[in-house]
Structures are given as C-alpha cells and as structure tokens.
Amino acid sequence: MDEENSEAAGLVLGADGRARAAWAAADPLLRDYYDAEWGLPVTDERGLFERLTLEAFQSGLSWRTVLAKRPRFREVFAGFDPDAVAAFGAVEVEALMADAGIIRNRRKIDAALANARAVVGIRDEVFAPLHPGSPGAGPAWDGEGDRPGTGLPGLVWAHQPAQTPTPRTIGEVPSASPESTALAKALKARGCRFVGPTTCFALLEAAGVVDTHLVSSWRRGASGIWA
Numbered sequence: 336m337d338e339e340n341s342e343a344a345g346l347v348l349g350a351d352g353r354a355r356a357a358w359a360a361a362d363p364l365l366r367d368y369y370d371a372e373w374g375l376p377v378t379d380e381r382g383l384f385e386r387l388t389l390e391a392f393q394s395g396l397s398w399r400t401v402l403a404k405r406p407r408f409r410e411v412f413a414g415f416d417p418d419a420v421a422a423f424g425a426v427e428v429e430a431l432m433a434d435a436g437i438i439r440n441r442r443k444i445d446a447a448l449a450n451a452r453a454v455v456g457i458r459d460e461v462f463a464p465l466h467p468g469s470p471g472a473g474p475a476w477d478g479e480g481d482r483p484g485t486g487l488p489g490l491v492w493a494h495q496p497a498q499t500p501t502p503r504t505i506g507e508v509p510s511a512s513p514e515s516t517a518l519a520k521a522l523k524a525r526g527c528r529f530v531g532p533t534t535c536f537a538l539l540e541a542a543g544v545v546d547t548h549l550v551s552s553w554r555r556g557a558s559g560i561w562a
Contacts, residue, residue, distance in 0.1 A: 344503060344505070344551060345357050345504050345505030346551055354552050355369055355370075355553065355554070356369065356552060358398075374541070374557055374558055375557060376560065377542040378483050378492065381416060382542075384417050386538055388412065388415060389401050391447065391450070391534060392440070396438065412447065417451045417454040417487075420451035421448065423448050428448070446528035449527065449528050450522075450528065452526065453527045454487045456526070457487065457525055460490070461485050461489065462485070462490045462492075463484075464495065465493060465514060470495075471495070472543075473558075473559055490518070491544060494515070494539065495544045496545060499561045503549065503551070511532040511533050512545070516532040518532075518539070519534070546561045
C-alpha cells in the first residue's frame with residue numbers, strides 16, 4: 336500500500352517501511368506496544384486480569400496514559416495476582432488512592448478489587464464457547480484442547496466470534512460486538528464492575544480473541560489464529 340492510500344485508511348508508513356495504525360505510529364511507547372504485544376493471544380489468568388483491570392482504568396482516558404503508568408500499576412497491584420488483590424482491604428485502598436503513579440479513581444480501584452474476587456470465584460467454572468467452530472487460542476494455548484475452558488481465560492475465550500472483523504479503514508473498526516456485549520453481561524453476573532461492551536471489546540482486541548488490525552497493517556494476522 337502506498338503512502339497516500341495508507342493515510343486514507345488510517346495507517347502511517349514508518350521509516351522502517353511498516354504500516355501501522357495512526358494511533359500507534361508516532362509515540363514510541365504506543366508503537367512498541369502495537370508492534371510487540373497488542374493483539375497477541377493472552378490465555379493465562381493473571382495476564383487477562385491485568386488487561387481487564389487496565390481496560391477498566393482506561394475508561395474515559397487515553398490508552399497512552401494507562402500504558403505509561405502500567406509499571407507502577409503492576410507494582411501496587413501485586414503483579415496482578417488475583418488472589419493478592421482480592422485480599423486488599425481499606426489500608427491498601429487508601430494507599431492506592433494516595434499513589435500518584437497510578438490513576439487515582441476510587442470507583443475504578445474498588446472495581447479492580449471486586450473483579451479480582453470475581454476472578455478467584457470463577458476459577459473452577461467451566462465455560463463453553465459461544466461459537467464452537469471458531470478457531471480457538473491456537474498455538475498460544477498450552478493446555479488441553481484448542482482453547483482455555485475454565486476460569487477467567489475460559490470465560491474470555493468462550494466469547495471468541497465465529498469470524499474476526501476485517502477492517503480496511505479505521506472507520507470500519509467496531510467498538511463493540513454481540514460477543515463483547517455477552518461477555519460484559521457474563522462478567523457483571525459474576526460480580527465484575529466497569530465491564531461494559533466497549534471495555535470488553537477492547538479486552539478481546541488486546542488479548543487476541545479478535546483481530547482488528549487493519550487489513551494492510553504489518554501486524555494483521557500476527558496472532559496466528561485467524562487466517
């Protein structure tokens with residue numbers, strides 16, 4: 336794709352000749368995240384709890400703000416160990432509210448604790464995929480079968496669509512889907528907060544459950560799941 340057509344699609348050609356979504360092209364932090372992490376399959380409980388937590392904190396803010404604070408988030412949220420966060424009490428909450436290295440929003444902090452307890456509570460729950468014919472977690476999943484089936488990983492990957500979007504322009508990238516709406520409902524039913532359809536769709540994107548890289552992006556198909 337030439338530079339003119341790339342710009343029309345919402346892509347930017349970098350000095351390395353690689354086409355990236357405009358949101359990831361200029362800032363080194365976002366570019367590294369886009370190139371090496373965003374959209375790759377995440378199938379472990381801690382990794383998915385981290386992404387669920389950070390997507391909730393991102394609500395109303397830029398992802399750049401959250402990503403810059405992620406190292407400190409990892410420190411104060413015990414490496415996103417759900418058991419540790421679930422045990423946080425008033426003392427820990429007040430410490431979090433006083434920590435300028437994170438986003439100090441009490442509702443979001445309370446939600447993170449509630450979500451940790453929910454994650455612990457569903458650890459042994461088994462989830463059947465909404466679309467049994469979807470390709471599953473593929474080579475990124477090391478357990479039995481083709482995708483996680485229990486706990487938070489099972490719940491998230493159960494909401495993989497039968498087909499992934501194939502956006503050619505930024506305007507064609509959806510912000511929610513029937514699957515993200517269903518995931519939000521399932522999470523809320525289990526006690527989670529700050530998990531609306533848009534937040535859940537962002538989680539599905541970040542964890543590689545769907546691939547919304549633009550068709551002409553150099554990262555399209557990087558998950559190895561969708562043909």
